[in-house]
Amino acid sequence: MKLLTLNCHAWLEDNQLEKIAHLAQAIKEKSYDVIALQEVNQSIKEQRITKTLTQDNYAIVLLQQLEKLGIADYSLVWDFSHFTSGKYEEGLAVLTKHPIIEEHSFFVSKGIDPGVWKTRKIVGAKIEYNGSPISFYSCHTGWWHDVEEPFRQQADFLFQQVNKKEPFFLLGDFNNNAFSTGEGYDYLMAHGLYDTYTLARNKDEGITVKGKITGWNNNKEDLRIDLILMSEPLPVISSKVIFNNANKPVVSDHFGVEVEVEA
Numbered sequence: 001m002k003l004l005t006l007n008c009h010a011w012l013e014d015n016q017l018e019k020i021a022h023l024a025q026a027i028k029e030k031s032y033d034v035i036a037l038q039e040v041n042q043s044i045k046e047q048r049i050t051k052t053l054t055q056d057n058y059a060i061v062l063l064q065q066l067e068k069l070g071i072a073d074y075s076l077v078w079d080f081s082h083f084t085s086g087k088y089e090e091g092l093a094v095l096t097k098h099p100i101i102e103e104h105s106f107f108v109s110k111g112i113d114p115g116v117w118k119t120r121k122i123v124g125a126k127i128e129y130n131g132s133p134i135s136f137y138s139c140h141t142g143w144w145h146d147v148e149e150p151f152r153q154q155a156d157f158l159f160q161q162v163n164k165k166e167p168f169f170l171l172g173d174f175n176n177n178a179f180s181t182g183e184g185y186d187y188l189m190a191h192g193l194y195d196t197y198t199l200a201r202n203k204d205e206g207i208t209v210k211g212k213i214t215g216w217n218n219n220k221e222d223l224r225i226d227l228i229l230m231s232e233p234l235p236v237i238s239s240k241v242i243f244n245n246a247n248k249p250v251v252s253d254h255f256g257v258e259v260e261v262e263a
Contacts, residue, residue, distance in 0.1 A: 001129065001263040002032045003196075005171035005228055006243065006256035007140070009214070010041035010058035011088060019251040020058070024065040026248050027074075030258065034127070035095040036138035036171035040078060041088040053078060059093040073097050079105040081121040081140070082114045089114075092123040092138040092172075101133055102126040108141065108157040109149050118142060118149045122158060126166075129263065135163060139172030143215075144183040151176055151184045159191055162231075167263075170229040173254060175215060178206070178224040185227075193229040196259045200239035206257075208241060213253040228259050235262040 006023070013019055027035065037059060046054035053060060059076050066074060074095045084090040104124030111119050124137035139158070142149045151174075162168050170193065176184025178195070189195065197206050208226035212219050228239070237260040242248050244255040 001034075001261045002030060002258065003034050003036075003136075003169065003171065003228055003261065004030070004032045004242070004256055004258045005036040005038075005138070005226055007038040007173040007226060007252060007254035008041075008058055009039050009252040009254065011043075011056075012041070012085065012214075013252060019249075020062055020065055022249045023243070023251050024062060024069055024071075026242065027066060028069045028071050031097075032258070033097055033129070034125075034136045034169075034171075035074075036136060037093040037095070038138060038140040038173045039084075040091050040093045041084065042091070044083070044087055044089055052080060054089075059095065063095075075100055077103045077123060077125045079121060079123045080114065082117050082119040084117060092121065092140055094123060094125045094136055094138050096125055096127050096136070098127040098129055100125050100127055102135075104135065104137060104161075106161045108154040108161075110153065111149065118146070120149070120154060122161070133166050134263070135166060135168040137162065137168065137170050137172075139170050139174060141172075141174050141176070143175050144180075152187060155184070155187055155191070164231065168231045171227070173226050175225055177221070178227065179221075188229060193231065194233045196228045196230060196236045196261065197224070197239040197257075199233065200236040200259065202238040204240055206239070206241060207244075208255045208257060209253075226254055226257050228257055230261070236260070237262060
């Protein structure tokens with residue numbers, strides 16, 4: 001099973017269409033089973049193609065680019081979390097090539113006002129894979145030390161919502177550095193999760209953010225905040241950072257993470 005997570009920083013990137021083309025080309029080449037995307041934006045004033053989606057939704061444009069490459073087998077789950085930059089609806093997405101049994105969408109922040117940028121929602125999909133159900137959640141959470149929306153509480157809300165009776169994966173931008181001890185990453189691990197990076201037989205340094213980006217304005221460190229976690233200790237063949245110029249061109253202010261799991 002091949003998985004990808006990426007914080008897209010959608011429509012806030014220079015040369016955005018070119019970067020979407022790079023992403024689509026990688027998806028065609030890698031043939032991921034499930035893709036989790038965060039900061040999947042769409043213009044507030046753009047024409048609606050469904051009740052929730054506009055024609056410039058980043059994931060829709062990505063799917064259109066994939067179709068141009070002859071790839072038309074991905075289904076999309078997307079939902080809106082909060083407004084951003086004064087002109088976008090920011091959401092999260094899951095794309096998958098497998099039959100979707102159930103869609104997931106729920107808040108993990110205390111506040112649910114879409115006008116507040118700290119409002120956080122999780123979006124997911126339960127799929128059928130090799131005859132068994134597995135859920136995949138695209139996550140974009142807050143910071144450990146945030147007084148208004150502390151990560152600990154968001155993680156607690158998340159664990160209350162996931163179906164622990166079936167296997168699940170948490171993929172996304174957790175805004176908690178895995179290299180920092182006693183904070184958000186350790187809190188996740190203490191809840192019985194398994195880090196695909198840690199278990200991978202073949203892996204790189206795992207760095208997904210270098211220097212200052214949105215939300216980490218004073219950062220001077222290399223960060224591993226984009227993670228793929230799982231509820232069961234499945235064998236992991238590889239974990240690699242992608243879209244970092246070493247492994248495919250940069251497409252966002254975050255690098256992505258791709259893993260291959262034996263499932």
